[in-house]
Amino acid sequence: MPSSAPQGDVGSSLNQVISHILHRNESLDTLPTVPSSSSIESTLSSLPTSLFEKGVGTSETTSYLIDKVLPGILQAQNGPRYYGFVTGGVTPAAQLADILSTSYDENVQVNLHQQTASTAIEQRTLELILDLLDIKRSVFMGRTITTGATASNTLGLACARDHLLAQSPHLPKGYSWARDGPPTSPTLPSPPIVILSLHPHFSISKAASLVGLGGGPKVIQTVLSDPEDELSFDLEKLEERLKVEKEVGRGVIVCYGLGEVNTGGFGRNLDKVAELSREYGAWLHVDGAFGGFAGLMPELSEYTKHMDKADSLTLDGHKWLNVPYDCGLFYTRYTSSLTNIFQPPSASAPAYLASNFTATPGLPESSDLPEGTVSAADVPSPLFVNIENSRRFRALPLLASLLSLGKEGYRDIVTRNILFARSVAQWISESKSYELLNPSPSYLSSSGAIIPSNIVLFRATGDSPFPPSDPSASVKLTKAINDSRRMYVSATSWRGNGAVRMAVSDYLTEEGRDLGIVLEVLEQVGKGEEVVRAN
Structure with a gap:
């Protein structure tokens, strides 16, 4: 076999990759969080300007990737001091399982339970x-693994859209946007559905646009919000809105965020928001x-125990669960909420994508399993409960980590x-160079905590x-901190003003090793001193 053939020199190249991964894993606590400008420029200049007529082979390509390409990307995004966005690391078990998943390269799309256990493995992982x-x-009998929170929010709003329109007094009973398209009726309110929220993540707007509801302020x-808590709904005002919308026959999606994106804070009364949503026929989506x-x-x-009262729920695996990108999680109460949208009528379904899914979900394989456990034969084909037809085996790294x-x-x-x-927030609150912006809700007073969760604003x-x-x-402050290449934060906006956001969500972060480095960088930057930079 010639060296340029795909399998020609895979053994030595695999050893090279493994050696690189092992060395990087051992160095994550000392690697610069971001590459140098010269490294980025070198990577960009090394990219081929056109595709070669003849390939260079696996070995040379692997060396090129390690030596030329990888130095120009984020060096330690899954390291202990990368605090941008909300980015988890990759647990050892998840990393190894992801390598195995890529190696097996299974397309988990159709339930062929007598030929592969992959769909049942995914279902059990979602149950875990x-x-x-x-x-x-x-x-939550409707479950699937997505690419991330945006895809999961899209599924949630799609389920809500069809459910609400099926109940609309202005449309035929059981009307489906998924089957029949945008509704028209002389009495239908415009817009036919609204989303009520407090501080929705941008992905909610994106999802609303994707499912045809509209992502703008209309x-x-x-x-x-509650006069005493800006992260909690004013329940009286919410009920007033729900009552008005029910009277005009407009569908309502109440979007409740668990963990405000800038502050990590939590609202109260999720259970009461759920009760009001049920009473007035609104769909409750929890992000x-x-x-x-x-x-x-x-x-x-x-502050999280009432998630089970949602009609749909978005979670992420590649954030706090510390599994590789991409891995989002979606749950809804009924499998039919998803299959009504994503599964074509049997008459038009492609024969080669035939599902083994039966009409009896939720039957346990044995009496020893918890209620709601789905047997292998009864798992709906993932392509009928999700956006994608083709999808990698995302469940394997998640299962391994769990x-x-x-x-x-x-x-x-x-x-x-x-x-x-x-600990970082406490230091910032006492520093003359910084002001802590996280709200201090009353629910923290009893614990003595200065901020609610893992985000420092x-x-x-x-x-x-x-x-x-x-x-x-x-x-400028964000850039000065990140230019140290010893830690990484994100610029954001809070209450109309610029701010810096530090989200701690990596399993590798250790107070004994990393806190001193973080505080040293913050102190030097805050005082305008020369910052010690990573090599």
């Missing part, structure tokens, strides 16, 4: 997530992408991350080189 969160499996409307797992820390369980850590391991990760963030003071009077100060 419910176990992790102490949610009964029977609550559709996504802000409800007044708990990362905050849904905060309740693994016992003192925060009060098995390797268990509830105790994940409880430890979440707790350590939150305590680390609180701050800006510089007038005593620093980045005074708030400068509209670009937070962007």
Whole structure:
């Protein structure tokens, strides 16, 4: 076999890749968080300007990737001091399982349970997530693994859209947007569905646009918050809106965020919001992408324990569960909410994609299994409950990580991350160079915690080189911190002003090793001193 053939020199190249991965894993705590400008320029200049007529072979390509391409990308995004966005690391078991998943390259799309266990493995993994969160499996029978929170929010709004229109007094009973397209009726309100929320993540707007509801302020409307808590709905005002919308026959999606994206804070009264939603026929969608797992820390369980009252629920695996990109999780109460949208009528379904899915989901394989456990034969084909037809075996790394850590391991990760963030927040609150911006809701007073969760929100003071009077100060501050290449944060906006956001969600972050480095960088930047930079 010639060396340029795909399998020609895979053995030596695999050894080279393994050696590189092992060395990188051992160095994650010292690697620069971002590449140098010269490394990026070198990578870009090394890219071929056109495709070669003759390939260079596996070995030379592997060397090129390691030596030329990888130095120009983020060096330690899954390392202990990357605090941008909400980015988890990759647990060892998940990393190895992801390599295996790629090697086997199974397309998990159709339930062929007598030929492969992959769809049943995915279903059981989704059930184990419910176990992790102490949610009964029977609550959410509609389950699937997506690319991330945006895809999961899209599924949630699609399910809500068809459910609400099927109940609309202005349309034929059981009307389906998925089958019949945008509804028309002389009495139908415009817009026919609105989304009521407080601080929705951008992905909600994106999802609403994708499913045809509209992503602008006419559709996504802000409800007044509780006068004493800006992250909680004013229940009286919410009920007033729900009552008005029911009288005009407009569909309502109530979107409740668990873990506000800038502050990590939690609203209260999710159970009461759920009761109002049921009473007035609204669909309750809970976006708990990362905050849904905060309740693994016992003192925060009060603010996540009512997730099981949602009609649909978004979670993320590649955030606090620390599994590789991409991995989102979606749950809804009924499998039919998904199949009514994504499964074509049997007459038009492609024969080669025939599903083995039966009409009896939820039957346990044995009496020893919890209610809501789905047997292998009864798992709906993933392509009929999700956006994608082709999809990689995302469940395998997630399953591996769950098995390797268990509830105790994940409880430890979440707790350590939150305590680390609180240590940074405490230092910032006492610094003359910075101002802590996280709200201090009353529910923290009893615990003595300075911030609710794993996100630290701050800006510089007038005593620093980045005074708030400068509209670009937070962007400059973010750049100065990140230019150290020893830690990474994100610029954001809070209450109309620039801010810096630090999200701690990596299992590798250790207070004994990393806190001193973080505080040293922040102190040097805040005082305008020369910053010690990573090599």
